[in-house]
Amino acid sequence: xxxxxxxxxxxxxxxxxxxxxxxxxxxxxxxxxxxxxxxxxxxxxxxxxxxxxxxxxxxxxxxxxxxxxxxxxxxxxxxxxxxxxxxxxxxxxxxxxxxxxxxxxxxxxxxxxxxxxxxxxxxxxxxxxxxxxxxxxxxxxxxxxxxxxxxxxxxxxxxxxxxxxxxxxxxxxxxxxxxxxxxxxxxxxxxxxxxxxxxxxxxxxxxxxxxxxxxxxxxxxxxxxxxxxxxxxxxxxxxxxxxxxxxxxxxxxxxxxxxxxxxxxxxxxxxxxxxxxxxxxxxxxxxxxxxxxxxxxxxxxxxxxxxxxxxxxxxxxxxxxxxxxxxxxxxxxxxxxxxxxxxxxxxxxxxxxxxxxxxxxxxxxxxxxxxxxxxxxxxxxxxxxxxxxxxxxxxxx
Amino acid sequence: xxxxxxxxxxxxxxxxxxxxxxxxxxxxxxxxxxxxxxxxxxxxxxxxxxxxxxxxxxxxxxxxxxxxxxxxxxxxxxxxxxxxxxxxxxxxxxxxxxxxxxxxxxxxxxxxxxxxxxxxxxxxxxxxxxxxxxxxxxxxxxxxxxxxxxxxxxxxxxxxxxxxxxxxxxxxxxxxxxxxxxxxxxxxxxxxxxxxxxxxxxxxxxxxxxxxxxxxxxxxxxxxxxxxxxxxxxxxxxxxxxxxxxxxxxxxxxxxxxxxxxxxxxxxxxxxxxxxxxxxxxxxxxxxxxxxxxxxxxxxxxxxxxxxxxxxxxxxxxxxxxxxxxxxxxxxxxxxxxxxxxxxxxxxxxxxxxxxxxxxxxxxxxxxxxxxxxxxxxxxxxxxxxxxxxxxxxxxx
Numbered sequence: 001x002x003x004x005x006x007x008x009x010x011x012x013x014x015x016x017x018x019x020x021x022x023x024x025x026x027x028x029x030x031x032x033x034x035x036x037x038x039x040x041x042x043x044x045x046x047x048x049x050x051x052x053x054x055x056x057x058x059x060x061x062x063x064x065x066x067x068x069x070x071x072x073x074x075x076x077x078x079x080x081x082x083x084x085x086x087x088x089x090x091x092x093x094x095x096x097x098x099x100x101x102x103x104x105x106x107x108x109x110x111x112x113x114x115x116x117x118x119x120x121x122x123x124x125x126x127x128x129x130x131x132x133x134x135x136x137x138x139x140x141x142x143x144x145x146x147x148x149x150x151x152x153x154x155x156x157x158x159x160x161x162x163x164x165x166x167x168x169x170x171x172x173x174x175x176x177x178x179x180x181x182x183x184x185x186x187x188x189x190x191x192x193x194x195x196x197x198x199x200x201x202x203x204x205x206x207x208x209x210x211x212x213x214x215x216x217x218x219x220x221x222x223x224x225x226x227x228x229x230x231x232x233x234x235x236x237x238x239x240x241x242x243x244x245x246x247x248x249x250x251x252x253x254x255x256x257x258x259x260x261x262x263x264x265x266x267x268x269x270x271x272x273x274x275x276x277x278x279x280x281x282x283x284x285x286x287x288x289x290x291x292x293x294x295x296x297x298x299x300x301x302x303x304x305x306x307x308x309x310x311x312x313x314x315x316x317x318x319x320x321x322x323x324x325x326x327x328x329x330x331x332x333x334x335x336x337x338x339x340x341x342x343x344x345x346x347x348x349x350x351x352x353x354x355x356x357x358x359x360x361x362x363x364x365x366x367x368x369x370x371x372x373x374x375x376x377x378x379x380x381x382x383x384x385x386x387x388x389x390x391x392x393x394x395x396x397x
Numbered sequence: 398x399x400x401x402x403x404x405x406x407x408x409x410x411x412x413x414x415x416x417x418x419x420x421x422x423x424x425x426x427x428x429x430x431x432x433x434x435x436x437x438x439x440x441x442x443x444x445x446x447x448x449x450x451x452x453x454x455x456x457x458x459x460x461x462x463x464x465x466x467x468x469x470x471x472x473x474x475x476x477x478x479x480x481x482x483x484x485x486x487x488x489x490x491x492x493x494x495x496x497x498x499x500x501x502x503x504x505x506x507x508x509x510x511x512x513x514x515x516x517x518x519x520x521x522x523x524x525x526x527x528x529x530x531x532x533x534x535x536x537x538x539x540x541x542x543x544x545x546x547x548x549x550x551x552x553x554x555x556x557x558x559x560x561x562x563x564x565x566x567x568x569x570x571x572x573x574x575x576x577x578x579x580x581x582x583x584x585x586x587x588x589x590x591x592x593x594x595x596x597x598x599x600x601x602x603x604x605x606x607x608x609x610x611x612x613x614x615x616x617x618x619x620x621x622x623x624x625x626x627x628x629x630x631x632x633x634x635x636x637x638x639x640x641x642x643x644x645x646x647x648x649x650x651x652x653x654x655x656x657x658x659x660x661x662x663x664x665x666x667x668x669x670x671x672x673x674x675x676x677x678x679x680x681x682x683x684x685x686x687x688x689x690x691x692x693x694x695x696x697x698x699x700x701x702x703x704x705x706x707x708x709x710x711x712x713x714x715x716x717x718x719x720x721x722x723x724x725x726x727x728x729x730x731x732x733x734x735x736x737x738x739x740x741x742x743x744x745x746x747x748x749x750x751x752x753x754x755x756x757x758x759x760x761x762x763x764x765x766x767x768x769x770x771x772x773x774x775x776x777x778x779x780x781x782x783x784x785x786x787x788x789x790x791x792x793x794x
Contacts, residue, residue: 001597001625002564004511004533007655010662045458055452061442063640099496099642099664106663110532114401131662135507136401167399200398228398243460243669245496258404265407265528266503266663267496272640274668 009134020341024351031349035372035380038351040176040324042240043371044297046277047290050239053280057273066269069260070097070248074279081282082231082250086221094250096259097270097278101206101234101247106132107266108230108249111258112200113138117167120158123359124151124327126176126204138167144361151178151318151327153186162197169194172204173219174211177358177367178327179320181211187219194228201229206247209238209291211322212299220250227252237324239281239291246270246278298324301370301377308381312388324369327355331364333391341366348383406531417738421748428746432769432777435748437573437721439637440768441694443674444687447636450677454670463666466657467494467645471676478679479628479647483618490650493657494667494675498603498631498644503529504663505627505646508655509597510535514564517555520756521548521724523573523601535564541758548575548715548724550583559594566591569601570616571608574755574764575724576699576717578608584616591625598626603644606635606688608719609696617647624649634721636678636688643667643675695721698767698774705778709785721766724752728761730788738763745780 021038028034045051069075075092083090098104105128113119115137121129123142133140143161145151158169169190173182182190194201201219208216220229234247249259263269270278281287305326309317314332330340337354344350344366353369355362370377418435425431442448466472472489480487495501502525510516512534518526520539530537540558542548555566566587570579579587591598598616605613617626631644646656660666667675678684702723706714711729727737735751741763742748752762767774 001649001651002509002595003651003655004508006511006533007508007658010655010658039462041462046455046460051455051460054455058443058448058451063443063448063638065436065438065639102665103663111401111404112399114403128662131658135659135662136403198399241460242462243666245665245668252398254398255400258400258407261404261407261528262532265525265532266500268499268642269640271642271671 010131034349036351038353044240047287049284049287054273054277057276062272066272086218088220099245101232104249118165120169122171124362151180168200170202174207174322179323184217191222204232207323214321326368407528431746433748441637444684446681446684451670451674454673459669483615485617496642498629501646515562517566519568521759548577565597567599571604571719576720581614588619601629604720611718723765
C-alpha cells in the first residue's frame with residue numbers, strides 16, 4: 001500500500017535512539033540487577049494529593065467531553081504562574097492544554113511550519129524535535145552549542161545559520177540532554193535575532209522547575225518577544241507525571257485559536273480528571289512541597305554522580321544546572337558515545353543513552369538520567385568505576 | 398506572524414457546526430431548562446468497575462511513561478475481539494492505542510494521505526473528517542448517500558467519484574449522524590472498488606456496539622481487505638467514556654509501525670491508568686453488562702423520539718439502526734436545518750445540530766442526540782410538538 005512521504009520524515013535515528021533503552025527495560029523484567037539510566041522518567045510516583053484529585057474527579061463522574069482548550073480555572077492558573085515568573089502579560093486565552101509538552105511541540109510545529117521552512121535548533125536537542133519539524137516538510141538546521149565551553153550559546157554559529165528561509169528557532173532551557181540553562185544575555189541575543197528576522201521562537205521549558213543553581217529566564221518575558229514566542233511546559237518532570245500526558249503551550253491568542261482548531265480534530269481535549277489533577281499539582285501546598293522535595297533529591301543525586309565522574313580522568317562532565325540528566329564526554333576512552341553505551345550495557349547492565357541521538361555535536365557523549373534511588377545510584381557508580389578500570393589499564397600500558 | 402497554510406485547512410464550517418451547541422451549553426449553566434441534544438456525549442457516567450480500575454492503577458503508581466503502542470494485554474484483547482467479530486486475522490501488532498478514535502483518524506490520515514490525493518467520503522459524515530483530510534493537503538470528495546432511500550449507498554455516485562487521484566474511501570458504519578449501517582453487500586461493493594483501484598479504506602466503527610437492529614459488518618473481514626483497511630474504534634460511546642480519550646486503530650502492521658513513530662512525537666502513549674480502565678471496560682462482566690444496559694436505554698429513547706416525530710406530518714426521520722442520533726428532515730416546514738435549529742433553540746431552548754455540518758446533502762436535516770434522561774426527553778418531545786404547531790397552522794392557512 002502507498003504511504004505518505006511523512007512516514008519517512010518521522011523515522012530515522014531519533015527513533016533508533018531508544019534501542020539500548022528498550023533493551024535495558026526488557027532485560028530488567030527478567031534481571032532486576034539491570035540499572036536503567038536511559039529515560040527521563042522520574043522514579044517517584046505522582047504525589048498523593050494529585051492522584052486523589054483525579055480519583056475524586058473520576059468518582060464524581062468527570063468522564064465526559066471537556067472544553068477543547070482546557071478548563072478556565074486551570075488555564076487561568078497556568079497563565080498567572082507564567083506571568084508571575086517571567087512578566088509576560090497573559091490570560092487564559094494565551095494558554096491551551098495539550099497531551100504533554102510533546103503534543104504541544106508537535107501541534108505548534110504543524111501550525112507555524114510548512115514545506116521549505118528552515119528551523120534553527122540549538123543542539124544537542126531532545127530527540128523528537130527532528131520528527132516534529134520534518135513532518136511539516138520543514139528542515140531542521142542544527143546549530144551546535146559551544147561544546148568546548150560547557151555548551152553555552154555559540155552566537156556566531158547561530159548568526160551564520162540564518163537564511164531567508166529561516167522561520168523559527170527551537171530550543172529547550174534548561175536543556176535536555178545537557179541540563180544547561182541559557183542565560184539572560186544569551187536569550188537576549190536570540191531575541192534580537194528573532195525580532196530582526198521575524199522568526200518564531202519555541203522555548204521548551206519543561207525542566208524549568210528542576211533547577212539546582214542559577215535563575216531560569218523565559219524568553220517570552222523579554223521586550224517584544226510575546227508575539228513571536230511559544231512557551232512549552234508540562235507537569236511530567238516537575239511533578240513526576242510523565243504518564244499523565246498533561247502539558248501546554250503559551251503563545252499569542254491567534255496561535256491558541258489555531259491550536260484549538262487543530263486539537264478539535266487531533267485530540268478533542270484532555271480528560272477532565274487529568275485537568276483536575278493538574279490544577280491540584282499547581283495549587284495544592286502538599287503537592288508543591290513534594291515536587292520541591294523531588295528537586296532537592298535530583299540535586300543530591302547529581303552531586304553524587306558528579307563526584308563519581310570527577311574521579312575518572314578519562315571522563316568529563318558538563319555540570320548540569322538543572323534537569324535530571326548528565327552529559328558525559330567519553331572520547332578519551334577511545335570510544336564514541338554509542339560504542340561506550342553499548343559496552344557499558346553489555347558488561348555492566350547499565351542502560352544509558354548515546355547522546356548522538358541529540359545531535360552530532362554530542363556524538364562523544366552519553367546521557368545519564370538520575371532517576372533511580374540512592375542504592376541503585378551507588379551501585380551504578382561502583383559499576384562505572386569497575387567498567388572504567390579497563391580503559392585506565394589500556395592507557396597505562 | 399506567519400502561520401502555516403494548514404491553519405486554513407483546519408478551520409471553516411466544520412468548526413462552526415458547534416455554534417448552537419456551544420450556545421446551548423453556555424445558556425444551560427444559567428438556565429437548567431435548556432435541553433442539549435446537540436452532542437454525542439452519553440449522559441451516563443462511566444461504569445464504576447472501569448472507574449475503580451483507573452483508581453487502583455493510579456493509587457498503585459501507574460503514572461509513568463508507557464509503551465507507545467499500548468500495553469500488550471490490552472492490544473491482545475482488542476485484537477481478539479476484532480477477530481472474533483469480523484474474522485480478520487490480527488494480533489496485537491495490528492493494533493495501536495491512541496487518544497480516541499478522533500486521534501486515530503487524524504494520525505492515520507497523516508500516515509496515508511498527501512497533497513494531491515483525493516479521499517471519497519460517504520456523506521453525511523462526522524464533522525472532523527474534513528479537517529483531518531485537508532490538513533494533509535489531500536482533498537475531501539463528498540459522495541452523497543442516497544438521500545431518497547434512507548441514506549443507503551449510492552453505488553453510482555461512488556463509482557463516478559473515482560479518479561486517478563483517489564487514494565482512500567472514508568466512512569463510518571454505523572454512521573454518525575444518520576445511524577445507518579452499511580450492509581454486507583454495500584460493503585462488498587466498496588471493497589471491490591477499493592481492491593480494483595488500490596485504495597485505502599477507513600472504516601470508523603465507533604458506534605458498532607450501539608446497535609438496535611441488523612448486523613454490524615466490518616469491511617476488514619471481507620476477502621483481501623485486511624491489507625488496505627484501517628478500522629477505528631473507541632470506548633467513548635459504547636462505555637460512556639468520551640472524556641477518557643481512549644481509542645485505537647487496527648490495520649496492517651506496517652501502518653501500525655508508522656503510527657507508532659508518529660505517536661512517539663505526537664502523543665507518547667496513553668496514560669497507563671486509562672489503559673487499565675480500558676482493559677476493564679472490555680473484560681469486566683459488570684462493565685460489559687452496564688454497557689449493554691446503555692444500549693437498551695438508547696434503543697428505548699430512539700423509539701420514544703421516533704413515535705414523537707411520526708406524529709409530525711411535516712417531519713420525516715431516517716430510522717436509525719444504531720448510534721445515539723436521529724436525522725430529521727425539516728424541509729417541509731419551509732426551513733433548512735440551520736434555520737430550524739436556530740429557531741428551535743430560540744423558541745424552545747432545545748439545542749440540536751444543523752446537519753449541514755455533516756455534508757450538503759443533509760442541509761435539510763437536523764441531528765438530534767438522545768443523550769438525556771426520559772424526563773428531559775419527554776419534555777423535549779412536548780416542546781417540539783408545541784414548536785411544530787406554528788408550521789402546521791401556516792400550512793393549513
